[in-house]
Amino acid sequence: MIDCSAADITDEQIHTYFERTKNWGQWGRDDERGTLNYLTDTLRTKAAQDVRLGKAVSCARDFPVTPGPTNPTPALHHMVIGGDDPCGSGVPGMEVSTDFIGIMFHGLASTHIDALCHSFVDGIMYNGHPAMDVKSTGATRNSIHRLADGVFGRGVLLDIPQSLGIDHVPSTKFVTVDDLQLAEGTSGVTVSEGDLLLIRTGRDQRDAGLAPTDPQRGELAGLHPECVEWFHERKIAVLGSDAVHDPMPPGQLSKEWPIPIHMCALAGMGLHLMDNLYLEDLAETCRREQRHDFLFTFAPLRIAGGTGSPINPLAVF
DSSP states (O other), X not given: OEEGGGOOOOHHHHHHHHHHHXXXXXXXXXXXXXXXXXXXXXXXXXXXXXOOSOOEEEOOOOOOOSOBTTBSSOOEEEEEEOTTSTTTTOOTTOOOOEEEEEOOOOSSSSOEEEOTTSOOBTXXXXXXXXXXXXXXXXXXXXXXXGGTTOEEEEEEEEEHHHHHTSSSOOTTEEEOHHHHHXXXXXXXXXXXXXXEEEEEOOHHHHHHHSSOOOXXXXXXXXXXXXXXXXXXXXXXXXXXXXXXXXXXXXXXXOSSSSSHXXXXXXXXXXXXXXXXXXXXXXXXXXXXXXXXXXXXXXXOOOOTTOSEEEOOOEEEO
């Protein structure tokens, strides 16, 4: 790990990471799937065949209706028809209950996936398309609707705190490539082409022992920008974390690149990001089964033009 305060990195270095890992044009000028192109039918079939127990573990947080430092715009959930008046539908003889939900899912509270149109660099998104392609009516390029059929493949958990022998990654530290490779060795897995990579920082372990995370005070650990090149070399298909990949608050390293992982991954590589996963149950299952790879699957809502979607990802052993 590297101290955030001691990290010696320049805007030029981050720009170099962006240019070296940019996948624009690799799968054609009209491609909107990005690194999901690495996840082939053959790899999906192999992942399904590796299910042994039939045990599923959710990697999602509960619907975030409670306000707090990480949830300034809490989700909405209220009843439309309740059990106190189940005939409220107006249809004779029909007794039901119904409810309403609404959510602003980007941020630090909701388990969600970012579409490739979620982040721009100099007004450009993945594959060289202008930010203006995201209009008031939604995105006409790189929207989450490109994942409407869902995603499944080999999931791999790199448990950084476990490999370092600590409860959680301190918010004053960056996770580095050395940390990722140490976690590989500790868990006995190798991150490979087409993998759905999950990185545990121990965010929820931290919150259980201390006060809840306050991102505005710099209390959310993230990845060092050097990790971008490692993800590119390994040709992963999707990246997920129990945090939001970039240390919070934004801009700790650079004003020009305030969220370098998001900017390089989404806009450059075309690498979809899953934010705010809940990985404590998965980590415990991996330790118990002595296995850090599994079938991993999720499906976004079919939101035409959406910049992302809430998800409930499942790891299946």
